[in-house]
Each structure stands twice: as structure tokens, then as C-alpha cells.
Amino acid sequence: MSTLDLSGRVALVTGGAQGIGLAIVQLLLEAGAKVALVDISPNLRETGQRLGRSFKPENVLCLTCDVTDSTSLRKSFEKVLSHYGSLDIVVNNAGIADEVNWDKMLHINLHAVIAGTYLALELMDPEKGGVIINVSSMSALYPVVYAPAYSASKKAVVTFTRCIKSAAEGANVRVNCICPYYVKTQMSQRGLDAMPEQFKNEILQNGLMDPEDAAKGIMELITDTSKNGTVLRASAKRGLSYHIFNDNTF
Ligand SMILES: NC(=O)C1=CN([C@@H]2O[C@H](COP(=O)(O)OP(=O)(O)OC[C@H]3O[C@@H](n4cnc5c(N)ncnc54)[C@H](O)[C@@H]3O)[C@@H](O)[C@H]2O)C=CC1
Numbered sequence: 409m410s411t412l413d414l415s416g417r418v419a420l421v422t423g424g425a426q427g428i429g430l431a432i433v434q435l436l437l438e439a440g441a442k443v444a445l446v447d448i449s450p451n452l453r454e455t456g457q458r459l460g461r462s463f464k465p466e467n468v469l470c471l472t473c474d475v476t477d478s479t480s481l482r483k484s485f486e487k488v489l490s491h492y493g494s495l496d497i498v499v500n501n502a503g504i505a506d507e508v509n510w511d512k513m514l515h516i517n518l519h520a521v522i523a524g525t526y527l528a529l530e531l532m533d534p535e536k537g538g539v540i541i542n543v544s545s546m547s548a549l550y551p552v553v554y555a556p557a558y559s560a561s562k563k564a565v566v567t568f569t570r571c572i573k574s575a576a577e578g579a580n581v582r583v584n585c586i587c588p589y590y591v592k593t594q595m596s597q598r599g600l601d602a603m604p605e606q607f608k609n610e611i612l613q614n615g616l617m618d619p620e621d622a623a624k625g626i627m628e629l630i631t632d633t634s635k636n637g638t639v640l641r642a643s644a645k646r647g648l649s650y651h652i653f654n655d656n657t658f
């Protein structure tokens with residue numbers, strides 16, 4: 409049971425129907441937040457019903473949305489605001505790993521994260537403030553030869569997050585990102601099944617995180633009000649640590 413108290417806070421999580429997104433949804437609900445799951449998954453409704461049985465059903469809102477559809481994404485954000493009366497926490501988590509359909513992947517992994525960040529900055533109450541967490545990947549920090557477009561999308565999320573920090577401060581909003589190493593979800597399982605053995609062995613040696621541990625990193629970024637513009641690394645091997653950039657060299 410969570411010792412954190414987010415009662416009265418309203419969170420929106422994209423990709424909340426499974427994996428890391430569902431893990432952060434559960435931690436947010438345990439902390440008493442009202443949570444909107446924004447996802448394209450056909451399992452979204454069933455997931456929402458199951459959550460409604462474990463938590464207050466009035467604290468769970470499921471919105472079917474393709475985050476690459478800007479109109480649908482805006483309507484989902486606005487629906488959360490009209491339904492719950494505020495928007496305090498946004499986790500731009502939805503993402504795919506697909507080097508064949510890389511154009512679609514960039515729309516999900518990058519375009520929708522930027523759109524979700526700007527929607528959050530527009531709709532969050534500057535008096536109350538808010539926090540946005542963008543989900544990147546360790547592949548942003550260590551380019552991955554078998555996932556070049558994916559790595560690029562995740563590197564761009566880090567750069568965008570670090571750049572938007574100042575504008576967010578003006579709106580009394582914090583923006584941070586997390587860079588998990590491999591996490592035990594359907595995405596990484598598909599990735600491991602498809603990749604050459606030598607890469608798979610290194611990953612298995614480093615270990616895969618449980619989604620709940622990645623979600624705990626996201627919760628840290630949500631609840632630690634000193635964090636803005638930070639990049640949190642997360643892995644089974646080394647836990648949580650903040651990535652330090654040397655921006656001064658020119
Ligand atoms: N699993 C891993 O090893 C790692 C994952 N990540 C990132 O974490 C995030 C979550 O990944 P996982 O939970 O592993 O993935 P997952 O594949 O288990 O879940 C992704 C969720 O996003 C939803 N989604 C996909 N495309 C969507 C769209 N167009 N519109 C709305 N929802 C959509 C899916 O329906 C699903 O519910 C992704 O951004 C991923 O890149 C980062 C590092 C490691």
C-alpha cells in the first residue's frame with residue numbers, strides 16, 4: 409500500500425492499459441489519485457473494469473485514443489479536465505518499438521509526447537502547478553545499433569524535455585523524463601525475440617526491471633518537487649540514478 413498521498417490530484421497516463429503505463433496507473437491509484445488511462449488497446453475497457461474493482465471506480469477513467477491523432481488526443485486531455493475538474497499529472501508513456509514502421513513509431517514515441525506536453529502545459533492550472541513525465545529509454549543515452557530509429561525517438565524525447573524546462577517553469581509545471589533499461593513487458597519480449605543472440609545475452613546479463621520498479625522511478629519524479637528538467641536512469645542492475653550532462657563543453 410502506498411504511503412504517498414496524491415488524493416485530490418488528477419493524472420493522465422498514455423499507454424496506461426499495460427506494461428509500464430499500467431504499473432504507474434496502479435501506483436497513482438494506490439496513492440489516492442484520480443487516473444485517466446488514454447490508450448488504443450482493445451483491452452482498455454477490461455483493464456479499467458478490473459482497476460475499478462480494486463480501487464474506487466470513480467477514480468478510474470478510460471479513454472480510447474490513438475495518441476497520433478492530434479484531435480483525439482486533445483479531446484482526451486480536455487475530457488479529463490472536464491470530468492475531474494483539473495489536470496495535475498501527465499505521464500506521456502505510450503510508445504512502440506518498430507524499425508520497419510519507423511514513421512508511425514516516431515509519431516507515437518516523439519510527436520505524441522511533444523503534443524501531450526504542450527496540451528498539459530495549456531490545460532494545467534498555473535495556480536496549482538503540475539508535473540509532466542516523458543518516458544524515454546536507456547537507448548537515448550546509449551545508441552542501440554539494432555534499434556536506430558527507436559533510439560533517435562527516445563533521444564529526442566530527452567532533448568525536448570530538457571529544453572522545455574524553462575517554458576514549463578513559467579507555467580508552474582515541472583517536466584522530467586525517465587530512461588529505463590529493459591523492463592519486463594510485451595515490448596521488450598518482442599524485442600528480445602527478434603534480436604541477434606549476442607545482443608540478447610548482454611541484456612539478460614544486465615537484467616530486466618519489473619514494471620513496478622520503473623513506475624517507482626516515475627513516482628519519484630512526480631512527488632519530488634525539486635526535480636525539473638531531470639533525466640532519471642532506471643535499471644535492474646543499478647536502480648535509479650540521475651544522468652549528468654556536460655552541457656558546458658563547446
Ligand atoms: N519495455 C522496455 O524495456 C522499455 C520501454 N520503454 C518505454 O516505456 C513505454 C511503455 O513501454 P512498455 O510498457 O514496455 O510497452 P507495452 O507495449 O507493454 O505497452 C505500451 C502501451 O502503449 C499503448 N499504445 C501504443 N501505441 C499507442 C497509440 N498510438 N495510442 C495510444 N496508446 C498506444 C499500447 O496499447 C500499450 O498499452 C514506451 O514509451 C517504451 O518505449 C523504455 C525503456 C524500456
Ligand SMILES: CC/C=C\C[C@H](O)C(=O)/C=C/C=C/C=C\C=C\[C@@H](O)C/C=C\CCC(=O)O
Nearest residue numbers: 505545546547550588589590596599643645646
Ligand atoms: C528492442 C526495443 C525494446 C525495448 C527497448 C527499450 O527502450 C530499452 O530498454 C532499450 C535499452 C537499450 C540499451 C542500450 C544500450 C545499453 C548499453 C549498456 O552499456 C548498458 C547500459 C545500461 C545497463 C544498465 C545500467 O548500467 O544501468
